[in-house]
Each structure stands twice: as structure tokens, then as C-alpha cells.
Amino acid sequence: MREQLTSIALALAGRAGARLAGVVGLRVAKDTVLRLVRAVPEEPVGQIRVLGVDDFALRKGDSYATILVDLERRRPVDVMPGWDAEPLAAWLNDHPEVEIICRDRAGAYAEGARNGAPQAQQVADAWRLWHNLGEAVEKTVSAYYACVRTVFENTVPATPLTSDDIWQTSPPPAPAAGMLDVGGRERRLVTRTRERYTAVQQLLDNGSTLEDICRTLQLDRSTVRRFARATSIDELLVKATNRSTILDEYKPCLHQRWNEGCHNTAQLHQEIVALGFAGSIQTVQRYLRPFRQPPPRRPRAARLHGPAASSAGS
Incomplete structure (x- = not known):
């Protein structure tokens, strides 16, 4: 029974492990499941040839840590506080056998790997390559959004249009779909995105770091990073206004x-x-609020003063 519970604990940990154990007839508390995990002896790290380096959030937007993984054995080998270059470099100095370091694109990890393991080859994993490719394509499409929309909205001519033809023949871009509310005013989300982008770019131009901007604007680090990496405001607005909701x-x-x-x-x-809608009535209220026009104000009756008022009263 202990072996079965330990297998469940290693796969699912506390609450989920306790629920599965109860289903198969092994009633156990979540704390007992966690104690079984802690009781498993740790395997020695040994020689590591291919090392994976990535960050994770201990508390999102507040504190982060770095995890090191032996990618050939598919198991974590160490966790370090923060995501700075010095701790990674110190760890690599103690492991000169590392030949390949698979990491994300963070500059701190690149510096730490370069200083701690100059003999190792630095690579990006397959997921990150596809992710970066997708971001590059999205930025390119966002930068030429008006041109792309012109091509798809107009009838395709017999002779394909060149990029020069598009720039010369396309009319001034109208507000993209989703930029305005039902009253024809700019949506609050669009206005807020413009203001944040302007503020982040100004602080970057003044030499502020991402951490300084997070504290100044009271924004999450991932939000500041997204605004800092954007090549233009149009790129952010296309993402912001193309969000789908359960009400669509x-x-x-x-x-x-x-x-x-x-x-x-x-x-x-x-x-x-x-009809199948699973949202709350507040969702419908927020969507319909712009449709409701305020009632017209009734004209106030003219107030009479002086002799005219006396004669009217008489």
C-alpha cells in the first residue's frame, strides 16, 4: 500500500493524489501524501551533459526562481532563487562536464552560461523556437495590418498587387474593428493601452529598467515586458481588440x-x-451599457423675476 501511495504521490502530489487514492480505495489525507513525497530519497545529481535552464514564478509579478533540469534524464537537479547571472555561473563552475545549455532568451541566463561554462554550447528548445517564430510573424502582420486588411477586403485583381501598389492605392486606414464602442467612442481598453505604451516607452528612453518601470507604474513585470518589446502601438492594439469572450x-x-x-x-x-450562455448577468449588463443613451434633459421652465413676476402672479 505504501508503494502504491508513493507512486500516486509522486505523480499528483497532495490534494489530487489524495482524491485519486480515495477512488481506488486507499483513503489518505493530503498531508500524508506530501510526507510520502518528502520521504523519497533524492537521487544523486551525477554528471550532467545537457542542462535545461528556465525561470518560474514563486509569486507571479513579485518573486521568481530558476530551475535547472537534466534534460537527458528528464528530472530537476536544483532550484536557485532569482533569475540573475551570478548564481547560474557559480553553479556551472562546479559542473564543468556540462556540454549543452538549453535556455530561454533571457540576457541574464546567457551571461551566466557564458561566464560559468564557456565550453558549453547554448541552444533554445523547440517550443521556444516555435514561440519566437510565432511572435515574429505576429509583429510583422501587426505592423502592416492596414495593408493586409486592404488586400483581403478588396477584390483580388487579375494582376497580383505588389507592396508598392498597396501603399500607393490604399486609402487612409479607418479605425480597426474593435477600436470603437457602439457609441462611436474609443474603447476604454484602447485608451488605456495607448497610455501605458506611451508611459513605458518614455521611461525606457529615460534609462529606467523594467523593475523601475514596474514600481513606477504599478504594473506586473510581464505586462511591462510586453509593452517594452512591442515595435509599435498598432501591434498591441490588434492583440487587445481581437480578444474573444464567452458572449461573442x-x-x-x-x-x-x-x-x-x-x-x-x-x-x-x-x-x-x-441558448447555452454560461456567463453572469453582469457580463450582459457591461456589454449593453453603451447602448443605453441617457434620457434627454427636460428644459427648465423660465423663472420670472421683477415686475413681470408680480404681474404674472396677479
Whole structure:
């Protein structure tokens, strides 16, 4: 039984391991499952030829750590606080047998690997290569968004358009879909994205580091990194305005019922729930709020003063 519980503990850890053990007839508390994990003797690190280096969040946006993995044996070998170059370099100095270091594109890891293991070859894993390729393609498409949209909206001519033709014939770009709300005003998300991009770029130009910008603007590090790496504001706006929501499928129904005169949010929510909508009534309220025009103000009656008021009263 102990061997079975240990196998479950190593695969699923605490709560999940305790739930699975209960299903197979081994009732156990999550703390007992965790004690079984801690009781397993650690294997010696031994010689490492291919080392994986990556960061993970202990507390997202606040504190991070670095994990080292023996990629040939597929097991972690060490965890270091922070994501700085010096601890990695010191660890590599004690392991001169490392031949290949597979890491992300962080500059600190590159410096630490270069200083601690100059003999090792630094590479990127397959997932990161595909991820970087996807980001590069997305940035390119975002930079030429107006041109791409022009090509797809117009009828394709017999002679294919060249890039010069597109720039010369395309009209001034209209606001992209999703930039404006139903009242024709710029969406709050778009305005906020512009303001954050401008603030981050100005601080970068003034020599601020990403950590300084996080503290100054009270933003998460990943958010600041995204705004800092963006090549243009259009790249960020395309991502921000193309987000899908659980309400997208039911918006045509809401539009139809609204145009038919049904402006009761509770009733509209019940109708789309019957169609399969799983969101709350607050989601529907937020979406319909821009549709509601404030009632026209009634003109105030003119107030009479002086002799005219006396004669009117008489």
C-alpha cells in the first residue's frame, strides 16, 4: 500500500493524489501524501551533459526562481532563487562536464552560461523556437495590418498587387474593428493601452529598467515586458481588440432583441442562457451599457423675476 501511495504521490502530489487514492480505495489525507513525497530519497545529481535552464514564478509579478533540469534524464537537479547571472555561473563552475545549455532568451541566463561554462554550447528548445517564430510573424502582420486588411477586403485583381501598389492605392486606414464602442467612442481598453505604451516607452528612453518601470507604474513585470518589446502601438492594439469572450456567440441575438425593443437586461440574460450562455448577468449588463443613451434633459421652465413676476402672479 505504501508503494502504491508513493507512486500516486509522486505523480499528483497532495490534494489530487489524495482524491485519486480515495477512488481506488486507499483513503489518505493530503498531508500524508506530501510526507510520502518528502520521504523519497533524492537521487544523486551525477554528471550532467545537457542542462535545461528556465525561470518560474514563486509569486507571479513579485518573486521568481530558476530551475535547472537534466534534460537527458528528464528530472530537476536544483532550484536557485532569482533569475540573475551570478548564481547560474557559480553553479556551472562546479559542473564543468556540462556540454549543452538549453535556455530561454533571457540576457541574464546567457551571461551566466557564458561566464560559468564557456565550453558549453547554448541552444533554445523547440517550443521556444516555435514561440519566437510565432511572435515574429505576429509583429510583422501587426505592423502592416492596414495593408493586409486592404488586400483581403478588396477584390483580388487579375494582376497580383505588389507592396508598392498597396501603399500607393490604399486609402487612409479607418479605425480597426474593435477600436470603437457602439457609441462611436474609443474603447476604454484602447485608451488605456495607448497610455501605458506611451508611459513605458518614455521611461525606457529615460534609462529606467523594467523593475523601475514596474514600481513606477504599478504594473506586473510581464505586462511591462510586453509593452517594452512591442515595435509599435498598432501591434498591441490588434492583440487587445481581437480578444474573444464567452458572449461573442450570443451578441447577434442580443442585437436583434434590442432592436426589437427589449431593453430588460434580466430578460435578455435569461433568453441567451436558454441558448447555452454560461456567463453572469453582469457580463450582459457591461456589454449593453453603451447602448443605453441617457434620457434627454427636460428644459427648465423660465423663472420670472421683477415686475413681470408680480404681474404674472396677479
